Amino acid sequence: MLPAVAQESKFRPTETYLARRRIIARLMSFLLFMAAAASVLVTTGIVYVLVSESWNFFRQVSLLEFLTDTQWTPVFAEPRFGILPLLTATLWAAGIALLIGIPLGTALAIYLSEYAPSKVREIVKPLLELIEAVPTVVFGYFALLFLTPLFRMFIPGLTGFNLLVPGIVLGIMILPYVVSVSEDAMRAVPSSLREGAYALGMTRIQTSVRVIIPAAFSGITAAYVLGMSRAVGETMVLAIAAGQNPNLTGDPREGAATITAYIVQMAMGDLPQGSLAYESIFAVGLALFVLTLFFNLVGFFLRRRFREVY
Amino acid sequence: MPEAIMNQETYRQSEFARASDPSVAAGSRPNAISDTLKADVRGLSFWYDQFQALKNIDLPIAEKKVTALIGASGCGKSTLLRCFNRMHDLYPGNRYDGEIVLLPENQNIVDKGIDPIRVRLKAGMVFQKPNPFPKSIFENVASGLRVRGIRDRAVIAGRVEEVLREAALWDEVKDRLDQSAYALSGGQQQRLCIARTLAPEPELILLDEPTSALDPIATAKIEELIEKLRDHYAIVIVTHSMQQAARISAYCAFMHLGQLVEFGTNETIFTSPKEKRTQDYITGRFG
Ligand SMILES: Nc1ncnc2c1ncn2[C@@H]1O[C@H](COP(=O)(O)OP(=O)(O)O)[C@@H](O)[C@H]1O
Ligand SMILES: [Mg+2]
Numbered sequence: 001m002l003p004a005v006a007q008e009s010k011f012r013p014t015e016t017y018l019a020r021r022r023i024i025a026r027l028m029s030f031l032l033f034m035a036a037a038a039s040v041l042v043t044t045g046i047v048y049v050l051v052s053e054s055w056n057f058f059r060q061v062s063l064l065e066f067l068t069d070t071q072w073t074p075v076f077a078e079p080r081f082g083i084l085p086l087l088t089a090t091l092w093a094a095g096i097a098l099l100i101g102i103p104l105g106t107a108l109a110i111y112l113s114e115y116a117p118s119k120v121r122e123i124v125k126p127l128l129e130l131i132e133a134v135p136t137v138v139f140g141y142f143a144l145l146f147l148t149p150l151f152r153m154f155i156p157g158l159t160g161f162n163l164l165v166p167g168i169v170l171g172i173m174i175l176p177y178v179v180s181v182s183e184d185a186m187r188a189v190p191s192s193l194r195e196g197a198y199a200l201g202m203t204r205i206q207t208s209v210r211v212i213i214p215a216a217f218s219g220i221t222a223a224y225v226l227g228m229s230r231a232v233g234e235t236m237v238l239a240i241a242a243g244q245n246p247n248l249t250g251d252p253r254e255g256a257a258t259i260t261a262y263i264v265q266m267a268m269g270d271l272p273q274g275s276l277a278y279e280s281i282f283a284v285g286l287a288l289f290v291l292t293l294f295f296n297l298v299g300f301f302l303r304r305r306f307r308e309v310y
Numbered sequence: 311m312p313e314a315i316m317n318q319e320t321y322r323q324s325e326f327a328r329a330s331d332p333s334v335a336a337g338s339r340p341n342a343i344s345d346t347l348k349a350d351v352r353g354l355s356f357w358y359d360q361f362q363a364l365k366n367i368d369l370p371i372a373e374k375k376v377t378a379l380i381g382a383s384g385c386g387k388s389t390l391l392r393c394f395n396r397m398h399d400l401y402p403g404n405r406y407d408g409e410i411v412l413l414p415e416n417q418n419i420v421d422k423g424i425d426p427i428r429v430r431l432k433a434g435m436v437f438q439k440p441n442p443f444p445k446s447i448f449e450n451v452a453s454g455l456r457v458r459g460i461r462d463r464a465v466i467a468g469r470v471e472e473v474l475r476e477a478a479l480w481d482e483v484k485d486r487l488d489q490s491a492y493a494l495s496g497g498q499q500q501r502l503c504i505a506r507t508l509a510p511e512p513e514l515i516l517l518d519e520p521t522s523a524l525d526p527i528a529t530a531k532i533e534e535l536i537e538k539l540r541d542h543y544a545i546v547i548v549t550h551s552m553q554q555a556a557r558i559s560a561y562c563a564f565m566h567l568g569q570l571v572e573f574g575t576n577e578t579i580f581t582s583p584k585e586k587r588t589q590d591y592i593t594g595r596f597g
Contacts, residue, residue, distance in 0.1 A: 117402070196441040199395055200454045200506065201431035210453060215444045 053282035072246035074277040083287055085248040089256035093167045093238055094231040100171025101227050105178030113186035114208045128176045140240030143169040161243030161255025169237055174227040185219020186212050218303040225299030229292045235260035259288045341573045345372035347413050348544035354408035363389040365568045376545045378559035386568045387548040391516050395433040396426035434512035438519045440499035442491035447483050450491045454510040469509055477505035478535055497528025517547040552592050556580050564588045
């Protein structure tokens with residue numbers, strides 16, 4: 001039955017209810033703001049510590065020397081602080097990891113998203129996630145004690161500590177990230193696009209490559225950036241299997257300390273606080289931060305450039 | 311059995327009668343038409359798992375004519391349309407029974423032995439919501455050619471321009487062919503999708519409520535376009551608009567609960583339908 005006069009409707013909210021609703025809304029927005037502020041605060045705090053500690057370092061070692069010197073010998077009597085050996089080792093390992101992880105991860109994501117029956121997907125995905133559950137130290141010793149001796153039988157010149165094997169292991173380790181993020185992006189592509197592709201007579205691989213990947217591009221980029229950051233920041237595997245010896249090399253069959261390997265090595269020793277070697281930890285940490293930030297920015301601009309609205 | 315337009319003489323002369331089993335042609339065919347056939351649906355049933363969505367459909371599709379499928383929401387129009395390009399094969403558990411014979415090949419395209427991709431190379435489809443690919447306008451139209459192994463740039467560029475003109479879109483997009491297709495309006499996107507479908511010269515064009523997501527002006531443009539295309543292609547269109555069906559179709563099929571209730575020429579269906587359910591539906595007293 002329609003109310004005689006609209007004002008008399010019993011469905012009108014009471015003033016007390018509206019007031020309570022207003023308070024809850026304000027409280028919620030305040031709490032959410034605090035959560036956001038806390039994360040910003042923590043990040044700025046970390047950056048502040050990195051920058052201020054590195055400041056002391058760069059007062060004694062010029063930025064030019066830091067970026068161009070080819071020697072990293074912080075505890076020598078005549079210490080040299082050139083980050084190039086650490087940086088190249090980091091990039092070698094991350095590069096090899098990406099060379100393995102990106103093609104394999106993309107192929108696996110396409111398979112899971114576009115080919116695999118749901119039963120297979122339900123089995124393979126948890127198995128992949130199991131890789132994440134393996135402690136990195138286990139991967140490190142797996143690379144050092146099992147894979148390296150095995151690879152040395154086939155690859156002449158491969159030394160006991162080397163960048164190649166931990167790079168490959170790192171590629172396997174980033175696989176779950178690359179696969180799960182890019183597979184999510186591919187599966188989020190609306191089925192109307194998929195149907196449009198098949199309706200044009202495309203095969204599965206044509207649909208995947210010509211329609212699904214471009215449509216999921218921003219998510220796939222995010223997956224690659226995540227894998228990249230993970231590979232650049234990974235520590236344990238490299239500290240164990242690539243050795244701790246700073247070594248500027250163009251040959252991944254040799255061992256070389258990465259930035260992260262150097263940081264753990266130094267942090268575990270008992271360097272006097274305030275010494276130059278101690279402060280160099282923060283300087284290379286800052287360099288690592290800038291490196292990952294750079295890759296994230298590249299990813300961000302790629303994503304923005306290719307973002308698609310369906 | 312509706313046999314409004316059954317005409318034994320013309321039927322026997324039709325291409326279908328020549329191409330197929332003479333015993334069938336001799337008399338018992340329901341829904342025969344005097345036009346040349348592009349496809350012939352014979353006793354087609356379809357199941358989504360256990361649910362039977364189509365029940366024993368007989369329906370001729372005339373060459374170079376528009377056949378409209380009408381009926382209340384959920385009666386199986388899209389389901390039937392999507393049999394013509396084996397779209398249902400993309401999802402597990404779907405099952406066909408009966409035949410859709412494509413002519414003049416005289417091939418049952420819902421036969422298990424026929425590769426659905428081969429069927430889709432012949433039958434193009436336009437969907438309810440425009441679904442351009444995340445590519446440039448040019449690449450959208452070119453994609454059907456590229457996946458057919460056509461590489462020659464000049465050939466592709468020529469064909470893209472040709473179909474964009476056919477789809478009455480060329481003047482609006484000729485200066486921005488390399489821009490994203492998503493920059494176009496909904497109506498333009500739908501015309502782009504039609505151009506994309508036309509590019510590889512399909513034998514059969516399937517349209518599933520192509521204007522239901524568009525405003526009246528964009529709808530009018532698409533209808534105009536279909537009127538231009540209908541002299542060149544066999545077109546099957548699903549529509550919920552009686553006016554649209556009446557305006558553009560040569561033949562019309564009324565469906566209800568997975569069955570084909572009545573089939574006839576546009577004139578018969580809209581002026582003197584045999585079935586009361588058809589009449590109720592087209593006059594809006596039904597569904
Ligand atoms: N993917 C599906 N799985 C199961 N049932 C479906 C599916 N798609 C459609 N149906 C059912 O099949 C019937 C016909 O649907 P549809 O062909 O989409 O109708 P229309 O296009 O005429 O509105 C409806 O009862 C609908 O619920
Ligand atoms: Mg429908």
